[in-house]
Amino acid sequence: MRSSLVALATAALLLAACAEPSHTSTAPPPKPAGPQAGSPTTPSGKTRIALLLPLSGRAATIGRSMQQAAEMSLFDSGGRELALAAYDSGATPDTAVDAYNRARVDGCALVLGPLFGSSASALAPLVKQGGANVIAFSNDEKAAQPGVWIMGIAAPPQVRRVVDYAISQGIRRFAVFAPRTAYGDQMSSTLQDEAAARGATVVGVEQFDPRSLDLTGAAKRLATDIAGDGKVAILMPVAPPQLSSALASLSAAEIDTSKVQLIGTGVWDAPGIGSDSALRGAWYAAPDPARRADFERRYLAIYGRPPERLATLAYDAVALAAQLARGRSGGSFSADAITNPNGWTGVDGPIRFLPDGRSQRALAVIEIQGDRSVVVSPAPSAFGQAMR
Template identity: 50%
Template sequence: MAAGLLALAACAPTVGPEPPQVQAQQAPITAEPLEPVAPVDRTVKVALLVPLTGNAAELGQGMLEAAQMALFDLGDDSFQLIPRDTKGTPGGASEAARDAIAEGAQLILGPLYSSSVGAVRPAVQGAGLGMISFSNNMSQAGSGAWTIGFSPDNQVRRVVSYARSQGIGRIGSLAPRDAYGDAVSTALNAAALDFGARVVRTERYDPAATDLSPAVQSLASGGPGSLDAVMLAEGGPKLRSVASLLPAFQIDPAQVRLLGTGMWDDPTLGSEPALVGGWYAAPDPAARRDFEQRFESIYGRRPPRLATLAYDAAALAAVLARNGGPAPFDMMALTNPNGFAGVDGIFRLRPDGLVDRGLAVMEVTPNGNRVIDPAPSSFQALGF
């Protein structure tokens, strides 16, 4: 098992030296028969709500298999995983949650989609349980529910912090006019304020637009030298398209650093020359390489990217169940300020339902993306 996964157990209480042995006195013999003691049921049940049928069945199956790997790696005989099919719908997720609660689940892992999180929340809160969902929609966090999906907030904060340390102070932004663009823009403004940078211009555009030239032209209206960096809240073909437009409007990527989010976590980005040299924040790919290789050796295929979320959530539950006593999933245990080390690096559940992650800063190169600032090994290293 990877050393990083073993670090999850570091949150268990430390066992001190054994006390000196004392000669025990023999108990007096009594004529009264001893009553038999009923065995204590130590079974800890944790539900996993993922889509096992419907359009996302392949993803859900991969997440289930990853959770089973975590159970094998870190669980003991008292830990029981209860998988339930959400069918990829809010109604299916609600039914799955009620069924798992009726079976005695003490913690809910999942569901995947934010709409399903909202549907599940009443039953979970009514039962007084915690829920670690795989959504990255931060509006669904809070009141005993956590969203451990890869949120743009962590990614933007990390890359802006690094950029500021490299002397970048004036940042522009291109973002779609949708929920993701809103999240990136909000995170950028907050990070710039915290780290002493300025967001000098933000351009939003219709996410359905095929020609982004007007938005790029408006962003460049300050003239050459007005920007130190540009945040591009896109991925895939549209990211390549908008990046290729920048030089035509005098935003030279050789002079203006391009910044991105986890949507840039694509080893082929370097095929677009304008993106070479760009920075983004993401989990260190080396940290999950062992997991991916083991998953493929067991199941004969590559894991879906989100499978690591299920592994880390199940591993966290298994470790707390093993070391947490009669209430392994209370708020204090789940929100340990030291956090936990998982396949995607260190992470920490906050009391407000959000999740802090320790991310690496990556640079796009023609031959793939490389780490230029390693992921931290503790939250003390991040200063919070």
């Protein structure tokens, strides 16, 4: 614990406020569109990096955990050339825009965050006006565009990865049991597109009211849909605690989960997911958990509590900023530098940013085996078509 306190003290010394006064210039610079930008470097020569996080509102707990992970990363990455400052992006696009403008006035050269997709989308016009590039923590591919990259683990690639694995195991029939929400709609549509592209068949798509406690009706319709020969993989993009109700409804509809293959998305990547015996043998796609386990142990030792799941995004983003600052060009946060085709590697595994703002992830397929999860298909070691 003594070494952890020393690490924190050192990290604190490395953190410099983006609002540090910039050098005075005798000739006024050209006035850009939007707020007047300050110097991207501090008087001591550090590069200013902004961290936009929800430090107030409904997601403040997540925001604080991500801020602590960012501070931890600054120390671990040896980012002595960075001056990192956190700005409260709140829970709305307007508060995110205000935070971005404050960071821009302070001269920050790169913006890490915000967390929400709608907030990231709201920053795009400011980036187009000449503002700093954004690496957002959202996983919403709709928010992705040139200059605004999403770093979160998008849901469609998770479906593609687990569908590919199911097909490799001889499964050709698929079904969906999902909530009637925007997320459920997206996952249902993605499964149908991906199955069709691979010559597989979707035999049923049943969605239920997410506010209902009784999902039996939808489950019985699903049971009728999947009747026939051949094993069926049922996609259930349902997060705990509602996942328990969804699984119970399958049992009530007399769907034998031992005779179907349950598959899921990253919402299953949560502690205690294997406590329901019906999930034994189920598959989902996510970053390799072994990498995250070490991060979680060290975070717990420093801060005395486990990190929020999204904390790894902030950790990896700061490590990426440090690598960019040490780049061959003397430190560049340009689109060309960010979209390095070789990609980057962090706690959540390899990631590559694309020119259109999306990102590619190397995901593993994980099988739930009671109180532990096992990687049954390792994450690809190189970026390719299967990871699009």
